Amino acid sequence: MALSLSTPAKSAGRATDPAPRDSPLRRKRNRERLRNLGFLSPWIVGFSVFFGYPLVATVYFSFMHYNQIKAPTFVGLRNWRYVLEQMPLFGPALWNTLWLVVVMVALRVVFGLGIGLLITKIKTGVGLFRTAFYIPYLAPPVAATVAFVFLLNPSTGPVNEMLSWIGLHGPNWFNDPNWSKPSLVLLSLWGIGDLMVIFMASLLDVPKEQYEAADLDGAGAWAKFRYVTWPAITPIVLFAVVTGVVQTMQYYTQALVAGKLASGVSIGPGTVIQPGYPDHSTLTVPQLVYSLGFQNFNTGAACVLSLVLFAIAMAVTLLLMRKSVGLIPAED
Amino acid sequence: MALWRFRTRVPLALGAAALLLSGCANPSNGSNTDDPTKPVTLKFWHGWSAPGEVEAIDENIARFEKLHPNIDVVSTGNVSDETINQALRAGGGDAPDVVTSFTTNNVGQYCSSGMWVDLDPFMRKSGIDKTKVFPKTLLDYTRYEGVQCATPLLADAFGMYYNKDAFEAAGITRPPRTMSEMKADAVKLTQRNKDGSLKRAGFMPNFQLYQNSPDRMFAQWGPEYFDAEGKAKLADEPKTEDFFTTMRDLSDAQGGYAAMERLRARFGDEMSSQNGFLTGRLAMHLDGEWRGLMLDEAKADFDWAVAPLPVPDDQADTYGRGYLTGTVAGIAHSSRHQNAAWELVKYLTIDTEPVVRFANAIHNVPSTFEALKSPDLDADPAFRAFIEIARNPHSQAVPPSNNGGQYINSFGDFSQSVEAGRTKDLHRALEDLDEQIDADNVQSEN
Numbered sequence: 001m002a003l004s005l006s007t008p009a010k011s012a013g014r015a016t017d018p019a020p021r022d023s024p025l026r027r028k029r030n031r032e033r034l035r036n037l038g039f040l041s042p043w044i045v046g047f048s049v050f051f052g053y054p055l056v057a058t059v060y061f062s063f064m065h066y067n068q069i070k071a072p073t074f075v076g077l078r079n080w081r082y083v084l085e086q087m088p089l090f091g092p093a094l095w096n097t098l099w100l101v102v103v104m105v106a107l108r109v110v111f112g113l114g115i116g117l118l119i120t121k122i123k124t125g126v127g128l129f130r131t132a133f134y135i136p137y138l139a140p141p142v143a144a145t146v147a148f149v150f151l152l153n154p155s156t157g158p159v160n161e162m163l164s165w166i167g168l169h170g171p172n173w174f175n176d177p178n179w180s181k182p183s184l185v186l187l188s189l190w191g192i193g194d195l196m197v198i199f200m201a202s203l204l205d206v207p208k209e210q211y212e213a214a215d216l217d218g219a220g221a222w223a224k225f226r227y228v229t230w231p232a233i234t235p236i237v238l239f240a241v242v243t244g245v246v247q248t249m250q251y252y253t254q255a256l257v258a259g260k261l262a263s264g265v266s267i268g269p270g271t272v273i274q275p276g277y278p279d280h281s282t283l284t285v286p287q288l289v290y291s292l293g294f295q296n297f298n299t300g301a302a303c304v305l306s307l308v309l310f311a312i313a314m315a316v317t318l319l320l321m322r323k324s325v326g327l328i329p330a331e332d
Numbered sequence: 333m334a335l336w337r338f339r340t341r342v343p344l345a346l347g348a349a350a351l352l353l354s355g356c357a358n359p360s361n362g363s364n365t366d367d368p369t370k371p372v373t374l375k376f377w378h379g380w381s382a383p384g385e386v387e388a389i390d391e392n393i394a395r396f397e398k399l400h401p402n403i404d405v406v407s408t409g410n411v412s413d414e415t416i417n418q419a420l421r422a423g424g425g426d427a428p429d430v431v432t433s434f435t436t437n438n439v440g441q442y443c444s445s446g447m448w449v450d451l452d453p454f455m456r457k458s459g460i461d462k463t464k465v466f467p468k469t470l471l472d473y474t475r476y477e478g479v480q481c482a483t484p485l486l487a488d489a490f491g492m493y494y495n496k497d498a499f500e501a502a503g504i505t506r507p508p509r510t511m512s513e514m515k516a517d518a519v520k521l522t523q524r525n526k527d528g529s530l531k532r533a534g535f536m537p538n539f540q541l542y543q544n545s546p547d548r549m550f551a552q553w554g555p556e557y558f559d560a561e562g563k564a565k566l567a568d569e570p571k572t573e574d575f576f577t578t579m580r581d582l583s584d585a586q587g588g589y590a591a592m593e594r595l596r597a598r599f600g601d602e603m604s605s606q607n608g609f610l611t612g613r614l615a616m617h618l619d620g621e622w623r624g625l626m627l628d629e630a631k632a633d634f635d636w637a638v639a640p641l642p643v644p645d646d647q648a649d650t651y652g653r654g655y656l657t658g659t660v661a662g663i664a665h666s667s668r669h670q671n672a673a674w675e676l677v678k679y680l681t682i683d684t685e686p687v688v689r690f691a692n693a694i695h696n697v698p699s700t701f702e703a704l705k706s707p708d709l710d711a712d713p714a715f716r717a718f719i720e721i722a723r724n725p726h727s728q729a730v731p732p733s734n735n736g737g738q739y740i741n742s743f744g745d746f747s748q749s750v751e752a753g754r755t756k757d758l759h760r761a762l763e764d765l766d767e768q769i770d771a772d773n774v775q776s777e778n
Contacts, residue, residue, distance in 0.1 A: 066422040067776075069445045078775070087747075088769040156606075157596030175597040264601050265542060275743060278540065279748060294418060296736050297441065298776060 033199035055310075064302040069297075079300035083308070087301070091282040093288045096181065097309075100251055100284065101316070104185050110236060112195025119196070120203045130200070137193025140144065145257040149185045174262035174312035182255060196239055203229065203234040238328065242317055249313045252290070255282040285309050307315055353486040364449070364670040372672045373404045374440070377419075381410035381693070388693035390688045413438050419448050420664050429667035430676050432485055436473040436657050436729060437737030442736040443476035448662035452480045453746070454674040465700050467722075472542065473729040474660050481664070483681040483717055484699035486691055487658035488620045490548050494520075496635040498532075498615040506615075507639035509651045511552075511578050514616070514642040515585050521615035522586045530587055530595040535616040537579045539747045542602040543619050546747035547740050550575050551655035551728045552643045557739065558731060564769035567762035574644060576750050576758060587671040589751055599671045605630060621718035625695045633637055638717040638725075653726035654718075658699060693761050697722040735776035739769040 029053035037044070062079055064072035081092055118130050136144065160170030165176050166233060171179045210228045219227070259277035276283030285305060293302030321328060365374070381387050387411050391403045420427055431448070433439070455462055462471060466484055474482040496508055502521050518534025523530045539546045553571040554572055557613050558564055567570045571651040583609055595613065600606020603626070608629055609617040618641055627636060629764040640652045661681050663673040687703040690696075691715050693712045697718055703709070704723060710716075734737055746755075746765045755761045 067441075067445055069447055082775045086768070086775070088742075088768060122670065154594075156600070172594070172597045175593075261601075263540065264596075264599055270466070274744070279752070280745070295414060296776065297417065297421070297445075298739055301775065 007322055010086030015029075019238055020219045043079075058303045058306050058310075060306055066299040066301050067297045070297055072299075075300065079304045080293050083301050083304040089276075089280065089283060089288055091307070092276070093283045093285045094282065094308075096276075096283055097182060097249060097251065097285045098312075099169070100184065101248045103181070104188050104251075105241060105248055107185055108188055108192060108195055108244055109240050111189050112192050112240065113199050113237070115192060115196045116203055120200055133196050135194035137191045141192065142257050144191060145187060145254045146261060148190070149258055149261040152186075174258050174282075175278055177279040180258070180262075180278060180281045184258060187254060187258075198236055198240065199233070200235045206232040234328070238320065242320055245316050246313055246322070251284045251307055252288050254282050254285040256287055258282060270308075338680040345444075348415040359504075362449075362665055362667040362670055364453075366669045366671050368400075368461055368669075368675050369402055371404075373405045373428070374430060374667045374669060374673055374676055375428040376405050376407040376430045376676065377411040377416060377732060378407060378409055378432040379411055379413075385694045386541060388690055388749065389692075390661055392680060392690055394688065396676060397731060400675055400678070402670075403675065405676060412438075417441075417447075419535060420666060423666055427666045428664055429669055430661065431664055432659055432661045433482070435737075436648055436658050436732065437740060439482055439696075440476040440658060440732035440734040441736050443479040443732075444480035444625055447665050448481040449522040449665050449667075449670060450481055451483060451674070454678075455480075458674070458678060459526060460678075460682065465702075467701065467704075469656055469727060469729050470546055470658065470699055473657070473732060476732045476734065481667060482660035482662040483677060484693070484694035485659045485661040485681045486687070487656055487699045487722055489621075489622055489656050489697050489718040489727065490543065490551075490618055490655040490657075491638050491718055492616055492621060493609060493611075493619055493636055493638055494616045495612065495614075496637050498634070502615075505576075508642045509581070510642050510645045510648050512645050515582050516584060518616065519585050524587075527707050530591050532613050533586055533595055535582065536608070536614055537582045537587070537751075538596055539744065541596055541599075541608070542617075544752050545740070546575075547730050547743060548618060548655040549579065549641075550743075551730075552641050552653065554647065554650060554653070554726060562773070564766035564773075566743070566769075567759060567766050570777065571644075571760060577715075577753065578644065578748070583751065602679075608711065620771050621695055621715060623699060624712070624714040638714045640717075640721050650724075650726040652720065652724040653728065654721035654724065656727050656729045659696070670765060703729075719725070727759065731775075733773065738772045738776070742769055 059074065063074060063076060065078070066072035067077045115133055119126060119133070122129065139147070149158050154160055154172045154175060156172065157173075159173075163170040173179050173183045206229055210232075211224060214224045214228050256275050259275055259282045263277040275287040286309070287307045289302050289309070292298045292305065333481070369504075372658075376393070378389060380386055383559070389409070390407065393407055397403060397405060408428070411431075413435060416428070416431050416433065417438070420431070433442070439661050443450075452462075462480065462483075466474075470484040470487055471480075473479060474484055492507065498521055499505075499507075499517075502517070504517050505518060508517045514535060521532065521534035522530065523532040536544070537549065538544060550572075553575050555575070556565060556573045557569075559568075580589075581590055586592065596608070599608035599611075599613065602608075605611075608614045609619070609623075609625065610632055612634060640654055643653060661677050662675060663670050667673050680690075681687065682705060684700065684702040687698050687700055688706045688708050689735060691698040691703065692708070695715055696705050698709065704719065709719065725733050730737070730740055742765060746761070749755050750758065750761070754766065
């Protein structure tokens with residue numbers, strides 16, 4: 001009775017929603033809303049389960065002491081202070097990750113675009129070159145890394161052997177802290193097939209008329225690339241850079257496998273894998289997250305690291321999406 | 333209306349999230365009220381994977397099943413500590429009852445978290461006085477803050493393998509006993525290529541070589557890592573600086589760290605035929621007792637022998653000591669058959685006959701007093717040398733910690749920085765290391 005008295009008064013006060021609660025219009029809107037939700041539900045479920053919940057849980061556990069066996073206890077900012085002020089490996093891991101983001105992503109984009117340009121220009125053997133550059137991308141990361149560590153072995157690897165033929169003393173590659181990250185970059189350039197394909201697709205999509213018009217205007221190769229090709233492919237470059245940044249922020253497998261193999265230490269059931277060989281030069285933040293979270297079971301600190309990584313990835317992505325960076329067409 | 337919805341739904345959502353989050357945090361608990369004479373199936377996870385090792389442990393299990401016809405053991409090999417750690421934390425019906433770990437680094441974690449149950453009540457029930465069964469060093473590395481959550485299942489001792497042919501060629505008549513003798517012998521044994529690079533190192537002290545972790549080398553000094561209150565005391569421990577100085581001298585006398593690193597980069601995997609000692613690129617080498625079997629199997633083309641690693645000059649009377657570690661066994665907290673599980677743990681780790689048989693089969697050092705003096709132990713001289721190291725009262729294991737031996741990793745990182753010449757003020761750096769270790773320990777405490 002009270003409800004029936006109060007409802008009209010409330011409804012009357014809502015200028016933006018004049019339809020009564022049980023009106024046909026309202027029912028239609030609700031049906032539409034439900035239908036839309038139904039269509040969106042796979043995404044909503046996926047987003048909630050695989051992103052929303054993990055993010056909320058990560059924030060929650062970053063303020064907890066939790067060893068994954070006893071109930072979590074609130075410790076305030078202790079985990080944050082530990083990671084940001086007291087954990088000596090955080091600095092090298094962050095530096096290595098950012099180094100890889102800057103150098104590896106930039107070189108992969110340049111190299112992928114270069115190979116794409118080359119293959120779209122050549123007249124014969126296109127299929128052969130396309131296949132040759134794409135096949136390495138299909139190799140599983142662990143297998144590819146094992147092969148690379150073998151190829152770059154300072155003692156028995158063929159690369160240093162061939163360098164010695166021309167009088168060069170090859171570096172220690174994965175065994176040298178100064179060469180380990182460049183070696184990982186070489187590995188990533190070897191598997192450039194993914195970027196090559198999308199750059200080829202975007203390059204072939206540039207209208208030929210624009211090149212013809214540029215020819216008529218007497219434009220050279222560089223001018224054509226700068227004023228015709230580049231504006232047309234910037235969305236693809238943006239895509240390559242953003243996905244490259246996100247992937248490199250999660251760089252784990254290749255660095256871990258290369259470090260372990262190069263160290264020569266056998267991995268057995270009693271071996272605790274210390275990532276980053278040599279001298280933490282291949283230690284990345286995701287490896288540190290795994291070590292803290294699933295070797296030391298320091299869940300709180302691992303969550304803090306994950307959130308820092310997430311914040312950096314978001315910040316870099318937002319920066320790249322700014323028009324001033326030049327990867328978003330100005331008229332958009 | 334909107335405000336009402338907000339006020340209701342937000343707490344509901346937060347409540348649900350909190351339930352969900354905290355619900356993930358409590359794996360099931362097991363039971364120690366089972367009757368071990370009733371039929372039961374035990375799940376046993378262990379780390380052995382080599383065919384000979386698996387055959388040996390399976391043989392022990394078969395004998396156990398004969399003795400206990402009501403207990404069926406399903407064993408799973410090649411299980412790492414990470415897998416055990418994660419499985420026991422996740423809980424579930426398929427979690428193991430009896431578990432082993434190939435490292436003692438995680439014992440503190442297992443005991444303090446309650447993940448492996450306290451075995452003292454089981455020992456009391458069985459009338460076992462653990463101090464009369466296990467050597468103290470081994471007991472120490474299987475307990476943490478009074479909780480004995482593991483028992484030693486054979487031990488690993490570390491000693492020095494040396495190339496007898498190289499010794500003979502260099503005119504060296506016996507293995508060195510002090511660090512000064514070692515340095516002199518190492519210089520004699522070092523060989524160079526025409527370009528001046530190292531062809532063979534007498535002894536490579538580099539901490540990233542195979543089993544050369546600094547805690548293993550440092551054991552020859554008999555250090556104390558923590559004071560009575562559990563605070564790190566490496567800066568106050570005079571042996572620490574002497575250790576680093578001695579290692580540096582040893583390296584410099586043979587060509588220096590960089591030259592050693594160049595040589596090390598040319599070694600293959602430690603378990604492969606390209607192992608540095610096996611290929612003759614190292615004349616003396618720190619390793620565990622298992623290496624002897626591997627050298628025999630690989631048919632090393634030189635004569636070799638084992639001796640204890642030398643000790644500092646001012647501790648010559650402790651010669652014979654070495655670093656000790658080992659496999660440990662325990663019962664999972666989630667096991668619903670803990671009494672039956674104890675029967676298996678007792679059989680594998682305490683009963684002399686299975687311990688001796690298993691030690692002989694896989695050439696690990698026996699871990700009980702009775703087994704150590706058993707006449708049935710293998711008479712192989714190299715194996716006997718490790719048994720002597722294990723029996724030496726000065727032999728040492730590292731103290732357990734509640735964070736998986738994180739201080740050992742910190743000490744390892746620090747040591748690599750020192751040997752590479754990146755540490756200018758050693759004492760100040762050691763003080764920082766102590767602070768770091770204490771911070772890590774506080775962080776892992778609740």
